[in-house]
């Protein structure tokens with residue numbers, strides 16, 4: 390049986406997911422591309438051979454010829470569209486964040502719990518990147534001993550929109566690190582301190598976050614959305630006996646004029662292409678089997694990252710360490 394997938398949101402990520410569905414998901418077909426902008430929806434649908442295009446997300450979710458949904462619309466719509474999918478009994482891969490409000494995440498969790506099973510896979514695709522799976526493996530098999538620290542660098546070429554702020558660096562970009570730190574270390578975060586160096590110009594300054602875990606590890610996170618030179622995401626996990634550091638992923642190096650050069654990607658799509666593919670394939674398997682993907686992020690993970698982000702924003706505003714207060718993990722998500 391072929392799984393008919395609808396994509397909601399035909400922007401950068403929606404287009405990317407649509408392409409993965411067509412090219413890398415045998416067993417799935419691109420049924421509908423939906424976007425508020427009719428022309429954009431039609432363009433993506435036609436270029437990838439989708440059966441239909443639409444501007445009405447809720448109608449698409451309810452369609453009988455749609456089996457599963459990928460939500461890649463603006464952040465503020467993720468929670469309500471995911472809830473609509475759960476109510477329609479349809480599996481959904483929702484781009485991160487589930488919501489920037491932890492209260493709204495709790496609301497989605499309640500909807501899923503009432504439905505009686507998990508429907509929502511959250512798009513924290515880095516869990517499918519080998520950098521982090523190998524770090525986690527090194528901890529699990531004892532290679533580097535007990536974890537002490539995890540250092541994370543997250544640099545973008547430039548801010549995505551002109552109204553982007555340091556607060557948005559914490560609520561929009563840093564959740565990737567919040568999720569991966571929790572995933573690799575296998576611990577919850579207990580406090581966060583946010584700092585911001587001063588830039589000499591009007592460009593959005595980086596934020597530097599120090600996160601403590603409930604098992605005594607420390608994670609440092611640099612989010613620099615205006616790094617200028619390239620998309621550069623790196624990490625190093627430090628254990629009591631050794632460390633695991635990510636390697637530069639460039640395939641080649643150009644040697645010329647007494648110097649050696651490698652190139653950077655301009656954004657995350659090529660750096661994480663394989664991770665997105667693996668994540669979307671895991672989603673299809675989820676739809677086919679009903680088994681939640683082993684590596685996947687669920688709504689609890691979405692809730693935790695939202696709480697950490699909220700505490701991070703508070704810390705940046707107050708200039709002091711803020712504790713991260715989570716509800717007890719519901720049985721449903723254990």
Ligand code: ISE
Pocket residue numbers: 543544545561562565657
């Ligand atoms: C951006 O917010 C994202 O969502 C991307 O997935 C990430 O890789 C990028 O660096 C972020 O700034």
